[in-house]
Amino acid sequence: MPVNLPAVDPSQLHAVAGVRIGVAMAGVRKANRRDVVLFDLAAGSLAAGVFTKNRFCAAPVQVCREHLAWLQGKPAEAGVRALLINTGNANAGTGEDGLVRARSTCIALARRLDLAPEQVLPFSTGVIMEPLPNDRIEAALPAVIADLRHDGHAWADAAAGIMTTDTVPKAASRRVVIAGKPVHVTGISKGAGMIRPNMATMLGFVATDASVDPAVLQRLAREAADASFNRITVDGDTSTNDSFVLVATGGAGAPRIDSLDGADGRALAEAVTEVAVQLAQAIVRDGEGATKFITVQVDGGRSEDECRLAAYAIAHSPLVKTAFFASDPNLGRILAAVGYAGIDDLDQGLIDLWLDEVHVVHRGGRRPEYREEDGARVMKRAEITVRVHLHRGAASTTVWTCDFSTDYVISTDYVRINADYRS
């Protein structure tokens, strides 16, 4: 049961001019399941990608990087033309054979669409270390091409089509006006994390019909990812397949954006970032067994890096996460996490800690005014902000996570689902 996550409404998802989407059933892992999604992009489109930092990255991630490198500097008419996504198999831990199979799907699609294979970007999510059944994906290409549509329903179908352990589809959309022209930003994401790991890859796809300079698009993708997908954590594990792609088609006919600093650039950046944040937060809200959405804000660091260390130490601690699930205002666990975060010269005697509006710790010790019932009241909420002030500097950061629900883990579902899944 996702935390405060409304259902996707196709009528609220703006079509993006130049983007058509098809969905099909390839039987990658199971029959009768929509498991292949195709984004068909109009000529002149550009794509920028941000990928997993995991050194053990999956074959499609390696192929995506190769293709994006190939596309760099090519004329607009030879740019990116398709994103091909499959669920059911992550094509990770598959060595050289995995690269061959990922390239094979790109070649097969390119042949049908009369493109160079490098104009296709592949994405996979599902079981690890199993050979990708690329023959089945290739056999489904006519069906997925025949299904190409451009409206909000196509976006909603795509959001459903890339789901694995997700309990609900995830999509977001914004409309902005640039130089009098309506411009649209629509995106989908998947990822749920935690206990069902094979399928817990985070994928995010956002497209806009704005026209954007390639370098500006790359910067926007990086900044949007840093403000969104790079701030979420469910279980701390980084998938081999995590990918975020931002596409700009130029289809809206608005003037090209050459900078993020002007009014137009700022308006687009804000819309893209809002969509990315909503998509990223949706992943946390749909985290395995999540019952609470936790914002961890760390202020007063000397650098953003050290704020991130402290914030992630809190967000990754199983002890902190179980305390949130149990609504146990056991705040020593948060202090302990800050203590081992890796800030070498941290002075524990300076730290302040708040739970929402309740000021719990001052100068490293429990405030005499703090009453446990005040902490307990906050801990019962579905959305909680933990704020730590390090009193060392002026840097801040925020990350989002969920609690660690025994309720879910409890169930035999994990074992059962996995057994099903692998059998």
Add this chain to the structure above:
Amino acid sequence: MPVNLPAVDPSQLHAVAGVRIGVAMAGVRKANRRDVVLFDLAAGSLAAGVFTKNRFCAAPVQVCREHLAWLQGKPAEAGVRALLINTGNANAGTGEDGLVRARSTCIALARRLDLAPEQVLPFSTGVIMEPLPNDRIEAALPAVIADLRHDGHAWADAAAGIMTTDTVPKAASRRVVIAGKPVHVTGISKGAGMIRPNMATMLGFVATDASVDPAVLQRLAREAADASFNRITVDGDTSTNDSFVLVATGGAGAPRIDSLDGADGRALAEAVTEVAVQLAQAIVRDGEGATKFITVQVDGGRSEDECRLAAYAIAHSPLVKTAFFASDPNLGRILAAVGYAGIDDLDQGLIDLWLDEVHVVHRGGRRPEYREEDGARVMKRAEITVRVHLHRGAASTTVWTCDFSTDYVISTDYVRINADYRS
């Protein structure tokens, strides 16, 4: 249910000449519970300590460090004379008031034993951020002093007396002959980790009646801790109170050990390290809900540090730990953990992976010869070794951990026990 952990047998615990132990009920948190343990050390004893690296360390840890600094260089007759341990309250996150209370217990004991307060080392484990009821501990001092005994039963009682979430007491003992004299090494530990965090502090106390040079004792304590307590992890959280103390009384009458490189020094070091490893592994074997004992060995790193990064990434991953619990040979999770361990220039194409005798991954990909039933056979065992070869250099390391059992987490025990505990 601990994994392969035999019950403590008092007849197998050697008395250590110069060490007497008393146990009493102080009612620190609950009535009718042995919650205070006193180690009374003969004049001339030395102590060396290794403490939590958590920057948010508890008051007793700070006081221990102060007292050990004070003791440094003092004549033998003004050395350490007592270790005073309480359960029920960790005296952590208690600020200046916590220091005052920790010192107060040392002063009260010193007065009764006619010592300087600095000759007493305090240790606490239990709830965090609650004021230490030092008055109750001080009131129990006559009882704990009256209980002082020196035999194996006293050691067994101490092992039981320092338990918190532990399901069984933990003790180990060795006897070696140094220059014709029998020398004894006996120790106890506590810690279970994971879900019941307030009380999950790791404490280890090892005493020997060997006579050891102070600098050599400090080196031995550091090396023994690095080979034992610093290689275990249950949930990755580092407690604010973790402490390991090595005491040498000289009571055996054997010649003083001035080096760890001679035969005598090596014999003692081996005995102390064996005791420390057994005590450390016992903590993992008794980890919250542990059903499996996992050895993670990483070979072929450029440095021990990078091997540790990879080993702890594997050992801390909730995904890896749940896979072990589920006996799911889902080895991609292990590769993914190696990938995000933080070894920047790791080449995934070089990695080998074994599960016990089964060679699973070669050059970063699943071996064609590997069959899932072979992996499944290993995963069902109660003790499993994961071995990763990075093929980058000659360094190695080993860490020990347990699986992540949904069975335990499931139960309402966590919430119930905590509710009891804090009410």
